[in-house]
Amino acid sequence: MKKIFLTLSLLTMSVMLYAASPIFVDFDSSSLPEGWTSTGVTFKKDNGSTRAAMSTKATITTAPINNPTQIAYKHRGSGSNKTLTVEKSIDNGQTWTEIGSVKVSSSSTYGSGTHAINESTTSGVLIRITCSSATIFVDDIEIAYVNLAQEPTKQASLSTSDIKGNTLTLNVEKGNGEGRLVAYQKGDECSFVPEDGVAYVGNFPKTLEDGTVLVASDNAATLSVSGLLPGETYSFVAYEYNGVNDNRNYLTTSPATLKATTLTVPSITPEVNTIAFKNVKTGESKVLTLNITAKFLTPATGKLSLTSSSSTFNLSNDGTTYAQTIELPYADAALTSTIHVKFAPTSLSDYNATINISGGNAQSTVTLTGIGAETSVTEYYLAPDGNDAGDGSFTQPWMNLQHAVNQAKPGDVIICRGGRYKFTMRDSSGKLTVRIKTSGTADAPITIRNYEGETPIFDFEQQLLDCNRSTANVGDRGILLTGNYWHLYGLHIMHAADNAIKLEGSHNRIERCEFSYNLDTGIQLGFGHNFADSGLGSKNDGSFCAYNDIIDCDSHHNCDYDSNYGSDADGFACKMHNGKGNRFIRCRAWRNSDDAWDLYETDFDVTLIECWAWESGNAEDHLWVKEYFDSGHGFSGNGNGIKLGGNGTGGSSEGVHYAYNCIAFGCDKSGSTKGFDCNSHKGGHVIIGGLAFDNGYDFMFESGGGSNSEFYNNVCFGRQEILVGSESNNAYLGNAEQGKTFYKNLVSNFSRSDYESLSETDALAPRGTDGSMPPKFGRLKSGSKLVDAGLNKPVPYTDEFPFLYQPIYGAARDLGPYELVEGGVSTDIQTIMNHEATTSLEVIQGQYSGEAILKMSSAIAATVRVSVCDLNGKIIMMAYSGTIEQGADYYLPINTTSLPQGVYVVMMSNGQERIARKMVVNL
Structure with a gap:
């Protein structure tokens, strides 16, 4: 069992890395957490915050904690020569063992203490802090613990069959884990060891930065391995595991190992199997390169023949003279060469061809595709180890996104290889913000996307370090998108000193992206409080920051830092004078410092469809900020789920806001936080198919919330105020009162057992390969009273996004966000x-x-x-x-x-x- 404590959580499409959030206790509420006990302790103000004041021989004892590893705390004494002693008990307090002590700070500033607990496999551990003499102030107690599934006890074994020059089959005799991670490295040993709490997901195989190739992470009995070189030795390992996401636990002792050598047969191995030219303007041409490796050729000296099946694709071994057939001489039974492939379309159509390579008693084929178009598309490549002095090709990628953006024209595609990017290109003011000012067109948007099967991580940590040196740098966005018709896909943006993306342009599509650990909202659409400051006029006529789609994106653990620490950073925001037609579709926001969604001070309608929000506003989720900034400010995050408007001192908000099939849960920082909240917005709301539970208020739409509001097919487990609009066919467990809560055609006899799952673990599960939400969370079970109890209120935009369509599988629509699928299945294509x-x-x-x-x-x-x-x-x-x-x-x-x-x-x-x-x- 490895013992780890991660203070930073990274979730990507390729690797899911989670940490159990540490237990964090401050005493702002002048009380102890549930289950904790104390003797001789009062709560007093000291240095501007409420602290635990311990008298002589006073104690603070925790509730039982499973698998604790470390404790940290702050302390200050009213005089010198005072001591705090920390002990642990693994037998419910019968005996105690000291794990450390500190001489308490006698200055006006607080000192800190940290001690190892070393009980990562022990349940029910008690921790006790004892004061030697009065008065000692204690605050910000932080206890780290391991949150892992049970470790397997038996490893798998591996054998191989059907070994060829480039492929082999792995046969797996399973251990006793729920699955296993299989990897290999070239050579006589594979040194790869996975970390507990790390789940590898997405498309396999995937290549890590150190060259390790992950074959699979599943429960398969046979695995096909391809892409190998002939005559090479490969070392395989397999690690059994239990658990998913943050509690995945690997058995790392004595893993299954296997060494296999591919056959020394004649082989020709192209670097890629397909070359896609995309759009090339008719009458023009585009050249791409292809690397070819050949080994064990017979005879030892000869030529390889390469023939294109179409005269539209021609070949060259020097980049100057092109023909349909070329020859490559080889010697010593091997060859490594780069050829050039030219695509020259003559008509507006799709082109498909092959390069047939033969010679030396071996053969291979490469597929060629291209489109004859009215405009050309250029593909530029980025890589974390790229160089801006290159040509931006696959073999000579750039490194800085800004450099690629500066070259891009309508229709171009910027393809980002996987890995962590640390951008270095600064603007004239010294900022690292990537500024996207140019525009694509409706027919030819500009795309920034991940390389297939890989996850680029744009890590703007240098911005946070710049902030620490000068607070004037707080507010530097990761990406500032003021252009139109851009498509961003498959990117992970983190550690920006403000928004990961600030979006002010129109007709943009942000898809399959993730935003985490940024110093403000993950992605924010809109301008500032005073629209005139944008230079676009005195009032938004609806055409600025308009018709943007945010699809299948995740945003989490974002937290701002200023005098109101945590009060601004949301998961998603469309606020402060947005334009028309902005939509959030199938997005998730969790554990952000302020709200999951914030539609404050809007000028026009905003739509959310199938979006999930949970656990906003928890101070303990944002300890990462303390790694970069002095934590002198008190935490002020609001902690709401989906905030649908805002009409307060900062200005009014307009438009009817729509939420279809959305879920808000766990937003219970205080009794006044809300799952769905109108925030005094007067423009109106349409809430259909919502599900809310475990919030301070599940639904809060008070008297100022807009009379033109509608509430249908919603499910509410907790408190609510519905004082406006029309409603019917909802579910509510509270005391129904007409004009104050859901009332008409009400369903009340339901419970958590009506659902397959309402757990955060299942809400955090990996998305489907098509970007769809995890399959268990929020889904009804057969027999529930919520089935067939709703009205038919169709979700909009299903013609544009067919995946949003849910056919009715019964007499009527079910209540809540998802239709229980039973009975007849729609066969509509x-x-x-x-x-x-x-x-x-x-x-x-x-x-x-x-x-x-x-x-x-x-x-x-x-x-x-x-x-x-x-x-x-x-x-x-x-x-x-x-x-x-x-x-x-x-x-x-x-x-x-x-x-x-x-x-x-x-x-x-x-x-x-x-x-x-x-x-x-x-x-």
Whole structure:
């Protein structure tokens, strides 16, 4: 068992790294936490804050704590020669063992004490602090502990079969863990050891910064490993684990190991299997490079022949003379070479070809794709170890995002390799903020995105260090986006000295991004309190900061630092004079210092659809700020969930705000914090399909909250005030009173047991591969009184975003955000336009266990047949027979409840190609 305490939590699409939040106790409330006891202790003001004042022989004893590792605290005495002693007990207080003591600070400033507890595997540990003589002031007690699942006791074993030159199969004899992490390194030993509390998720295989390749993190019995070089030795390891996310616990002693050497067979290994040119303007050309490695060729001296299957793609070994066929001479049975591939489209159409490579008794193929377009698309590459003196290509990537942004034109794509970026490019004022001022177009947006399967982390920590040297630097954003028609995808932005992204432009799309540990709101749309300061006029006419979509994003652990420490940093915000048409879709915000969402001082409507908010405003979640700043200020975070407006001393807010199928929970910093809150907004609200629990108030829409408000199909477990608008078909456990709470057609006989899960662990679970929310949290169980109790109030924008559509599976809509999927399954096929669609077929898990979704597309307009077959080729189900368009992705749900458990094959034929995909049905 490794003993770790992480004060910083990092969640990425590739690696999920969590820490158990330490127990943090201050005495601002003039009381002890529940379960703690004391003798001889009072609470007094000292140096501007309430502290625990300990008299002679006074004690403070904690409640039982599981797996504690360390305690830290602040202290000051009213005189000299005073001592605090800290002890632990593992037998419920029968015996005590001293773990440390400190001579208490006798100055006006507070000293600190830290002691190791070293009980990371012990439950029910008591900690006691004892005062030698009066008076000693104690505050800010912080206890770290390990929050891990039970460690497995038996490792797996590995064997291999079907070894070839570039591939092999790993056979896994499972240990007794819930799963195992399998990795390899080239050479005679794999030194990789995972850390407890770290869960590796996303697409596999993935390559870590040290060259370790992670093969899988699951419970599979066989694993196919590809991308190997012939004649090389690879060392594999497998570590059993239990738990998910922050409580994942690996068995790291005596891992399963295996050493395998690939066959020394003739081989040709291209660096990539596909070269995608994207859009190239007709009449022009674009050149990309391809690295090729060949080994064990026979005869030892000869030539490789490379032929393009299309004259639109031509090849060169020197970058000057191009032809459809070129030759590469080799010697000593090996070759390492770089060739150039030129794509020169002549018409507005899609192009597909192959490079066939042969010689030396080996062969290989590389796929080529490109689009003849009215405008060209340039791809620029960034990498954490890149150099801005390069050309921005795959092989010579840049490092600074600002450098790439300065080159980008409409339609261009900036592709960011995985890893942690520490940008160095400063503007004329010395700021590290990335400023995006230029614009794409509606037909050719500019894209900044992750490299497939990798997660770029834009770490602006230098901004925080700059702030510590000069508080004038507080307020430096990570990215300031004032341009229009940008698409940001798959980025993680952290440690900015203000917002991770401040968005003031229009028609932008921020998707699959994460914002954490920033010194203000993760992403904020809007301007300042005085719109005229923007230089865009005296009032927003709705066209500025307008029509932006924030989709499938996460924002957490953001906290501002000023005289009102924690009072401004939200997860998401659209406030201070936003324009029209801004939407948040399938986003999560948790453990931010102020609110999860803040729509304060809006000028126009804002829409939230299927968004989750929880655990705002907890001081103990933001101890990371103390790593960078002196923590002299008291914490002032509000702690609300979804704050839908604001009409206070800073100015009024306008517009009707919409929240469809949203969840707010755990916002209970005090009895006055809210899950859903109008914040005195008078423009009105539409709240449909909401779920709220464990908040100070679950719903607060007081008399000033706008008469043009509507509340339908909501579920409320706790307190509420609904004093405005119309309502019906809601669920409420409190005492219903007409005109003050949900009242009409009310459901009241429900409980937590009506849900599959209402736990934070399941809310934090990984998203689906399509960005969808985790599958258990907030979902109803069969038999609940909340089923079929609602009204049909459709979610908007399902034509634009088909994944938001939830068919009704019964007599009526269910209450709350998610329809219980049982009974008949809708067979309506959904179409999403995708001009890069190729012939493909993918099997995706549906919204419930008995549904699969077939995602299919065709590179040509065609009549397709899709069938489900058994392993003998017998057709079990004809899923679809009809036409599909070129350039579209189709999503076809199928009901699998009638199929016996087992493995099936899904076949798709478009007349020219036939594709087969495996589908596994588990009962």
